[in-house]
Amino acid sequence: xxxxxxxxxxxxxxxxxxxxxxxxxxxxxxxxxxxxxxxxxxxxxxxxxxxxxxxxxxxxxxxxxxxxxxxxxxxxxxxxxxxxxxxxxxxxxxxxxxxxxxxxxxxxxxxxxxxxxxxxxxxxxxxxxxxxxxxxxxxxxxxxxxxxxxxxxxxxxxxxxxxx
Numbered sequence: 001x002x003x004x005x006x007x008x009x010x011x012x013x014x015x016x017x018x019x020x021x022x023x024x025x026x027x028x029x030x031x032x033x034x035x036x037x038x039x040x041x042x043x044x045x046x047x048x049x050x051x052x053x054x055x056x057x058x059x060x061x062x063x064x065x066x067x068x069x070x071x072x073x074x075x076x077x078x079x080x081x082x083x084x085x086x087x088x089x090x091x092x093x094x095x096x097x098x099x100x101x102x103x104x105x106x107x108x109x110x111x112x113x114x115x116x117x118x119x120x121x122x123x124x125x126x127x128x129x130x131x132x133x134x135x136x137x138x139x140x141x142x143x144x145x146x147x148x149x150x151x152x153x154x155x156x157x158x159x160x161x162x163x164x
Contacts, residue, residue, distance in 0.1 A: 011051035028073035088129035
């Protein structure tokens with residue numbers, strides 16, 4: 001476990017733990033825990049998790065793929081299963097489906113960024129991209145200082161969000 005009172009920065013301790021996990025058998029191409037997962041597991045700030053992964057990336061032990069996460073090894077070292085749907089599109093599709101199903105009603109708030117980031121185990125930026133897509137499509141609107149709300153039904157798009 002991490003020693004917050006020790007003489008080594010937490011991000012370096014965390015990078016050592018991740019290095020040991022990789023050495024213990026994570027194969028090339030295997031996903032590395034996300035920043036959010038590391039945050040929950042070790043009780044650290046997201047910046048600490050990010051710096052730990054950066055150390056491993058600098059050492060060539062992991063590589064990152066924007067929008068998909070960090071993976072063991074160098075890019076192209078081992079195949080990884082491609083994600084069929086980008087996460088932000090999947091989140092947007094889930095929210096639009098909840099709106100269509102009546103789980104989220106017009107002119108009522110949708111869950112906030114923090115709640116969605118935790119529910120989907122993604123970074124807040126991923127949630128922001130989903131929210132931007134939903135706004136662009138007409139599913140939601142945002143009121144400054146109040147949050148995001150389901151649009152009136154007449155503003156909903158004719159076709160569902162394409163998640164491909």
